[in-house]
Amino acid sequence: MSSPSGAGKTTLSRALLASDHHIRMSVSVTTRPPRPGELDGKDYFFISKERFFEMRDKEELLEWAEVFGNLYGTPRLPVEDALAKGRDVLFDIDWQGTQQLEQAMRDDLVRIFILPPTTDELRDRLIKRAQDSSSVVAKRMAEASREMSHWAEYDYVIVNDDVATSSAEITAILTAERLRRTRRIGLTEFVRGLNKTL
Numbered sequence: 001m002s003s004p005s006g007a008g009k010t011t012l013s014r015a016l017l018a019s020d021h022h023i024r025m026s027v028s029v030t031t032r033p034p035r036p037g038e039l040d041g042k043d044y045f046f047i048s049k050e051r052f053f054e055m056r057d058k059e060e061l062l063e064w065a066e067v068f069g070n071l072y073g074t075p076r077l078p079v080e081d082a083l084a085k086g087r088d089v090l091f092d093i094d095w096q097g098t099q100q101l102e103q104a105m106r107d108d109l110v111r112i113f114i115l116p117p118t119t120d121e122l123r124d125r126l127i128k129r130a131q132d133s134s135s136v137v138a139k140r141m142a143e144a145s146r147e148m149s150h151w152a153e154y155d156y157v158i159v160n161d162d163v164a165t166s167s168a169e170i171t172a173i174l175t176a177e178r179l180r181r182t183r184r185i186g187l188t189e190f191v192r193g194l195n196k197t198l
């Protein structure tokens with residue numbers, strides 16, 4: 001899931017994790033300082049630049065990017081573990097990270113882009129979140145059009161006007177995508193079983 005900052009990724013991710021017990025959140029590492037209320041290991045793993053580059057060089061990151069002057073990356077092992085256990089994994093990452101995951105995951109990646117209803121509303125949400133200074137908000141607004149220019153590379157686009165509606169749309173996307181994959185992976189055996197009892 002990607003979006004310009006403030007469009008609602010974190011809010012929609014939390015709603016999805018609360019209602020869907022088959023999905024695991026990929027917790028990224030970042031060199032950005034924690035916001036008030038953010039927990040190390042839950043929202044992000046907050047690490048130094050040195051540690052970040054060490055992880056990158058040891059190929060412990062599935063993808064990484066610089067966003068708003070900070071470094072962000074996806075630890076590889078937890079993702080591989082969750083997928084091996086048959087879970088789905090939710091990534092809250094930018095367009096650069098999505099492009100790298102496409103290389104690694106191919107058809108198993110479902111890309112969702114979240115748009116704000118208007119730019120005024122986007123600015124309002126960034127201000128009302130009240131966790132970033134006005135210069136950080138300005139920087140994020142300035143980057144919004146660059147992030148949004150990538151919307152067409154995604155499989156689905158959601159205009160996040162109302163949280164309940166957007167959450168229902170994401171649930172519908174996951175249901176449909178899971179059914180597509182069940183058909184590809186699990187149903188051959190199932191139909192063979194049905195045929196045996198005919």
Ligand SMILES: Nc1nc2c(ncn2[C@@H]2O[C@H](COP(=O)(O)OP(=O)(O)O)[C@@H](O)[C@H]2O)c(=O)[nH]1
Pocket residue numbers: 002003004005006009010028029032063064065067068072073074092093094096097098
């Ligand atoms: N490529 C990449 N981007 C990330 C990762 N983690 C977070 N991001 C992106 O970095 C940007 C800034 O995230 P953050 O500082 O938490 O701000 P917020 O998204 O506005 O709450 C967002 O576009 C995130 O999706 C990651 O592991 N990899």
Ligand SMILES: Nc1ncnc2c1ncn2[C@@H]1O[C@H](COP(=O)(O)OP(=O)(O)O)[C@@H](O)[C@H]1O
Pocket residue numbers: 003004005006007008009010011012125126128129160161162163
């Ligand atoms: N549909 C919505 N309507 C109104 N406010 C929203 C909506 N979605 C998110 N918000 C609010 O906007 C702010 C930014 O949302 P957040 O989920 O942190 O965005 P992101 O993770 O994309 O930066 C938060 O204060 C959140 O409560």
